[in-house]
Amino acid sequence: MFPENQMVREAVASMWDATCRIFIYRKKKDEDKNVSYMEEEELAGGPFPCRIDIDSAPAAEDSSGPDSVSQEITLILSAEVNIPPGAKILYKPPAWSGRDDEVYINAGVSAVYPLHQEIRLVRKENHT
Numbered sequence: 365m366f367p368e369n370q371m372v373r374e375a376v377a378s379m380w381d382a383t384c385r386i387f388i389y390r391k392k393k394d395e396d397k398n399v400s401y402m403e404e405e406e407l408a409g410g411p412f413p414c415r416i417d418i419d420s421a422p423a424a425e426d427s428s429g430p431d432s433v434s435q436e437i438t439l440i441l442s443a444e445v446n447i448p449p450g451a452k453i454l455y456k457p458p459a460w461s462g463r464d465d466e467v468y469i470n471a472g473v474s475a476v477y478p479l480h481q482e483i484r485l486v487r488k489e490n491h492t
Contacts, residue, residue: 376479383411387452414441439483449473
């Protein structure tokens with residue numbers, strides 16, 4: 365395990381090459397006391413420095429229907445940010461990548477370590 369000192373903390377943070385904004389869902393009750401989770405509220409303190417790690421990028425699976433590809437996407441950021449499960453993440457890639465902003469949904473439960481945390485994400489599909 366790494367010692368928890370400023371130099372190590374800065375070394376870990378130097379790997380964060382992007383930023384993200386985090387949105388959480390709040391309960392909303394209507395006049396009939398039905399509960400929904402439609403409203404989004406941005407987590408204060410953002411945008412947060414981060415990094416996305418894609419564990420695998422396999423070729424499309426051979427099937428008789430449309431091709432499908434699965435990826436394991438992990439958001440890595442400071443352990444100090446409290447992200448509830450199910451949050452929506454708006455990821456802004458580094459400028460050098462030339463990629464557009466990406467939206468991820470259904471954030472998993474955070475795996476929190478002394479200097480960072482890792483959260484599994486699902487890419488939101490855009491059907492245009």
